[in-house]
Amino acid sequence: MSRGFHTGEFVREHARGLRARPWRALLIALCAALIGAAVPLVSLIETGGLRESWEQQRAAGRFVQVIRAGTIEGFPVTFCENIARTEGVIAAGAILHREQIQLATFPGQNRELLRVSPGMIAIAWPGLAIPGSGIVAGKDLATQTGLVPDTTVNLTRAGTSETRDIVSIAGERSRVDGLNTALLEPDVRADQYTRECYVEMQPGAAGAVIPTLTEAVPPTFKATPAPYLKKSALVMDPEKQLPQRASAWGWALGAGILFLLLGVLWWSGRAEMALYRAFGARPVQITLALAAEVIATVLVPVAIGASAVIAVAGFTGSIGTQEYLLAGADIARLLLALLPLPLLGAALAHAISPSAVFKGA
Amino acid sequence: MPVAVRDISVAFGERRVLTGFTAEFVEGSMTALRAPSGFGKSTLLAVIAGHQKPDAGTVAFTAADGTEHAPQISWIDQASPVFPHRTAAHNVAIGALSRGSTWEEALLIAAGHLERLGLEEVRDRLGKRLSGGERQRVAVARSMAAETPIILADEPTASLDAAARGLVIGALRAAADAGAIVIIATHDDIVAERADHIIRMDRLVPA
Numbered sequence: 390m391s392r393g394f395h396t397g398e399f400v401r402e403h404a405r406g407l408r409a410r411p412w413r414a415l416l417i418a419l420c421a422a423l424i425g426a427a428v429p430l431v432s433l434i435e436t437g438g439l440r441e442s443w444e445q446q447r448a449a450g451r452f453v454q455v456i457r458a459g460t461i462e463g464f465p466v467t468f469c470e471n472i473a474r475t476e477g478v479i480a481a482g483a484i485l486h487r488e489q490i491q492l493a494t495f496p497g498q499n500r501e502l503l504r505v506s507p508g509m510i511a512i513a514w515p516g517l518a519i520p521g522s523g524i525v526a527g528k529d530l531a532t533q534t535g536l537v538p539d540t541t542v543n544l545t546r547a548g549t550s551e552t553r554d555i556v557s558i559a560g561e562r563s564r565v566d567g568l569n570t571a572l573l574e575p576d577v578r579a580d581q582y583t584r585e586c587y588v589e590m591q592p593g594a595a596g597a598v599i600p601t602l603t604e605a606v607p608p609t610f611k612a613t614p615a616p617y618l619k620k621s622a623l624v625m626d627p628e629k630q631l632p633q634r635a636s637a638w639g640w641a642l643g644a645g646i647l648f649l650l651l652g653v654l655w656w657s658g659r660a661e662m663a664l665y666r667a668f669g670a671r672p673v674q675i676t677l678a679l680a681a682e683v684i685a686t687v688l689v690p691v692a693i694g695a696s697a698v699i700a701v702a703g704f705t706g707s708i709g710t711q712e713y714l715l716a717g718a719d720i721a722r723l724l725l726a727l728l729p730l731p732l733l734g735a736a737l738a739h740a741i742s743p744s745a746v747f748k749g750a
Numbered sequence: 751m752p753v754a755v756r757d758i759s760v761a762f763g764e765r766r767v768l769t770g771f772t773a774e775f776v777e778g779s780m781t782a783l784r785a786p787s788g789f790g791k792s793t794l795l796a797v798i799a800g801h802q803k804p805d806a807g808t809v810a811f812t813a814a815d816g817t818e819h820a821p822q823i824s825w826i827d828q829a830s831p832v833f834p835h836r837t838a839a840h841n842v843a844i845g846a847l848s849r850g851s852t853w854e855e856a857l858l859i860a861a862g863h864l865e866r867l868g869l870e871e872v873r874d875r876l877g878k879r880l881s882g883g884e885r886q887r888v889a890v891a892r893s894m895a896a897e898t899p900i901i902l903a904d905e906p907t908a909s910l911d912a913a914a915r916g917l918v919i920g921a922l923r924a925a926a927d928a929g930a931i932v933i934i935a936t937h938d939d940i941v942a943e944r945a946d947h948i949i950r951m952d953r954l955v956p957a
């Protein structure tokens with residue numbers, strides 16, 4: 390008859406020992422499942438909150454950047470409109486010309502008519518769709534004068550009278566100052582020049598886009614990018630907020646709790662471990678048995694808890710690809726951090742002397 | 751694989767407990783270390799088990815082919831711990847498991863030893879619910895099931911009633927007859943009667 394435990398039998402024996410006190414294993418599994426669920430959940434809630442705040446900031450124009458030409462003549466408007474095709478840019482546009490006009494219905498009162506590049510409409514009012522090349526009226530101007538869409542308006546510019554189509558009324562206040570009481574007329578002519586180009590970037594893209602834009606500006610224009618809203622400097626790089634968010638450390642906290650929990654439980658069971666050692670169980674066998682315990686009572690419950698949260702979040706449609714990736718990365722970090730748990734058991738197995746259980750020791 | 755103990759000396763401060771103790775223990779024999787309390791019986795067992803480092807002397811386990819190596823040793827004493835959350839039967843089966851049995855074999859082996867030690871009635875009782883005497887007999891049965899080649903027993907009958915004492919001595923005797931080296935520290939006459947050799951620790955003349 391061979392001497393010593395068969396390793397497989399010893400691992401099964403350890404499992405019987407766990408089943409003999411099921412509440413212990415269930416407690417660990419429950420904690421592990423809760424931690425497995427909490428790590429992605431907290432991460433999803435926080436990243437979701439961040440995204441929502443970026444979206445609000447974006448709507449408020451926080452990610453609008455102004456590129457100012459350093460020369461009197463400015464740069465061609467086509468340069469500005471082309472920026473809209475850059476990766477990470479939502480819209481780009483410029484104000485080309487300002488003039489005073491009078492509406493026939495309100496003679497004697499000066500109004501401002503701005504000729505703008507087509508992209509400027511999206512900078513001023515995100516989401517406002519304008520068909521063709523008609524005039525867009527600012528919200529306040531429309532209220533004051535009773536203008537409605539799809540009508541014509543008689544206006545006097547430089548002493549001559551014209552009839553123009555009103556195609557849209559801005560429902561929202563403009564993100565660019567001074568446009569709420571103005572009429573905007575898209576101008577598609579390519580030979581125009583502008584000294585300021587408004588660029589709206591996707592939240593998080595600013596860090597990558599601004600250097601590209603600066604490089605793309607021909608040196609003769611001497612352009613300098615600056616945030617359109619002063620406060621926007623604070624939020625220009627939301628991507629940095631993601632790794633710095635508090636929930637990015639959830640995995641470490643969760644792993645720490647599980648290490649502590651198993652450390653305490655294993656330490657409280659050291660007398661039994663010493664008894665197995667006295668009957669010839671080798672530290673490597675104890676380590677393997679504890680590794681199996683970790684898989685069954687920690688890793689699997691963590692994975693179940695985490696998948697449950699991801700599945701429910703996916704089912705309710707409340708998360709985007711990036712949230713999935715971040716939550717997935719947090720779960721992976723948590724599982725990786727838990728892999729050395731059996732080493733804690735190994736350290737314990739080595740620290741315990743088999744003779745520790747005997748009075749004669 | 752005899753156990754050769756040579757020139758063992760152990761002192762605790764000024765107190766010299768063993769002085770040049772020499773003996774050889776052979777397979778299939780049961781040796782009683784006899785003496786009243788305080789003559790170093792437990793100390794000698796601890797030295798053989800490797801729990802206590804002697805100040806001088808050697809303990810050699812020499813196989814038939816002349817190689818020396820540490821064998822498996824069972825230790826039995828009044829405080830022998832059991833697995834508190836496992837049944838008496840499982841406790842004994844773990845002994846059988848420790849020599850490479852499968853669990854099914856181990857349970858069969860355990861059943862035999864439980865019967866031999868009069869423990870059938872408590873076979874399904876948890877270790878923590880056993881009485882002191884039952885626990886001690888479970889520890890003996892577990893050592894029997896482990897079939898270690900060396901069994902060291904320190905006062906294994908001290909707290910047992912006459913019937914249980916007979917069962918424990920019978921089990922140790924059976925282990926010796928099956929080829930084990932059994933060394934028992936005792937001042938129990940009945941144990942000494944069943945032993946093949948008796949070493950009177952109180953009559954050793956210091957070298």
Ligand SMILES: Nc1ncnc2c1ncn2[C@@H]1O[C@H](COP(=O)(O)OP(=O)(O)O)[C@@H](O)[C@H]1O
Binds near residue numbers: 765786790794
């Ligand atoms: N760890 C120790 N430290 C100090 N003295 C000890 C220690 N172990 C045993 N002794 C002493 O050694 C003597 C022999 O002890 P022991 O071997 O237990 O004797 P026995 O088992 O024959 O009663 C006793 O006087 C005891 O007090």
Ligand SMILES: [Mg+2]
Binds near residue numbers: 791792793904935
């Ligand atoms: Mg003693």
